[in-house]
Amino acid sequence: MLSTLKPQPADKILELMQLYREDPRETKIDLGVGVYKDSDGHTPIMRAVKAAEKRLWEEETTKSYTALSGDPAFGAAMKSLVLADSVDHSRVAAIATPGGTGAIRQAFELAKLMNPDVTVWTSDPTWPNHLSILKFMGLENREYAYFDSETCTVDFDAMMESLKEVNSGDLVLLHGCCHNPTGANLTLEQFGEVAELIADKGALALVDLAYQGFGDGLEEDAAATRLLAEKLPEMLVAASCSKNFGIYRERTGCLMAVCEAPLQAPVAQGTLNYLNRQNYSFPPDHGARLVTMILTDPALKADWMAELEEVRTGMLGLRRQLADELKRLTNSDRFDFIAEHRGMFSRIGATPEEVLKIREEFGIYMVGDSRMNIAGLNARTVPLLAEAIAKTCR
Template sequence: MFETVTPPEPDKIIRLMGMFAADPRVDKVDLGVGVYRSPEGKTPVMAAVKAAERAIWERQESKGYVGLRGDPGFIEAMRRLILGDAVPEARVAGAGTPGGTAAVRQVLESVHRLQPGATVWISDPTWPNHPAIIDHLGQKRRSYRYYDAASGSLDREGMLADLAEARRGDLILLHGCCHNPTGVDPALADWRALADLCARTGAIPFVDMAYQGFGDGLEADAAGVRLLAEALPEVFVAASCSKNFGLYRERVGVVLIVTEAKAAAEGVLAGMNRQNFAFPPDHGARVVQDILSDQTLGDAWRAELEGMREVMAGNRRALAQALRGATGSDRFGFLAAHRGMFSLIGASPEQVDILREKHGIYLVGDGRMNVAGLTAAAIPRVAAALAEVLA
């Protein structure tokens, strides 16, 4: 069956992981793969997660199936975390999924089935799984401007001009806090403009979220999606707990739909889960539910999350300062203003290859950098290499 099949091109991030693992250099630096690393270069298990897992192990008496939508307690905990009091619980449908990518897939496939003529609008740039899933489903897609490379900031006018062409029923895929690979977030005024645009055109916003708490704090980071939920009759959210709970391998995700037809939406989500993977995994979801439902665990998690946020912000400031010294200019000053794990540094694919081959510094081919991969020891060397190669 497979003798004449040409394997698909490997995902560029997965390919980069393999290249980094095979590199024998002891001073290599991985700034490509999007995982958080401590100042010691480790991806730790959060103490609150360990405590929650220990309690679950002690009390759990069954590994029987949960419902097709996952545990209702987990869904409710995620609703409170993301949407707060923006809309009543009676207007929010939800379902658990195996990670954020599965949540994205469930939203896109649901919309494709219910509104097959809809166009999905995606930002330029976005993550590779977005166009890959859209194309696999046979959906129509268009790009909208997002990043102004010259200033390292949001191209607000270009974004709103492009999205003004969206039609009723189209899906506008938006990035929650710290989610766009550029490191640039819309300001609250931009979210308000997007809500007004959707109200005017009838397009439906779809927010992909994985980094709540990495930008300016849990509440501030949710302000944009909450504004949309308050202002519009229908909003889709795909959320992941991989990053802010450090549960990468547990695959914890959730779909939330703000709608007046909660029961019908939950029926669609349950049916989609059944067809694609049946029951969503429960262990990681139970960990998240316990942390968000227990005051002591929740406080410990919030403190750890704040510490992670401060590490990344400190890495940004330190790298921007080191680059200022290495280049004699403020060319890379935008790095300190960005939020979360990622930034685009303006490197060409050829320059990315040089950084990897000559200096052992690994970036994705479009020049995206994961600042959480930096350490205090590595920052001077990374700054010197960037100044040399990007000169």
């Protein structure tokens, strides 16, 4: 039977990574892969994570399973980090998942269980894996307008016009902050309008919160999710710990279901546990336990927040440096949006042909839709990128 398998389409980012590795140029720059890198091109282990791991190594007495939902303390810590006091936590069911991707997959599984005919609405563009998972699961997918490629900003009027076609029982996927791949975000007021539309339609919101702390700050980046939780009777939140804790390979995520009333939460919790059992039984615990230790220990949490703030402000500095350098080279403000975008990514509006030219002539690797990882830059490489963009983009 294995002979009947057909080759699967290659992941574009993984292909790009391979091309980068094979490029012999010493001046090459990788802006494709979506991981944070420091000024030396290294993805470091955060100080608080190292300290928690050392403590865990000394204190841990068993490697037995925790629970189908993961350690309840992790769910409680994530509810506090993401939702704070926006909703009564007795209304919230939560499970640990293998990374934010696992949380997204389980959210789609839950939506399918609630409504086998569900249509999932995603922004145009969105993280490609959203679309890949939906296609694999056979779920109906429709896109809503989001990004204006000319201005590199959100086209909110077009977005709201698209969402008028949402039906009761549909799932609307929203990026909580640091939109991937564009870096362009809704304002808090706009999120409020979206919440009202979703409520009027009788649809369900799913917030993908992969970059809390990478945009405007831990509290600021959670503000939209909390506003939606306050305005909507129920919603789903898929949160990732990969970026803000720097524990990519530990695969640590959390799916939260905010129910209309506390009485509904036990049924939702049981259903989420059931889904975990069907897909991978017990979720991984190591990363989740480190996150729990950090969030519940004042000293570790303070150190983690301080280092996360250094990461965030460092990326903002790179954004400002790049925007200023492009303004100098082009004598134009057309790239000022780069400083206004938030998170690791920006989509700069270059054509696939221009992206290819930048790669071939300058050794700078970004995804074909012109999404670039700001965290792949440093103060020395920003001028190189600015020169390549200025010489290439029309």
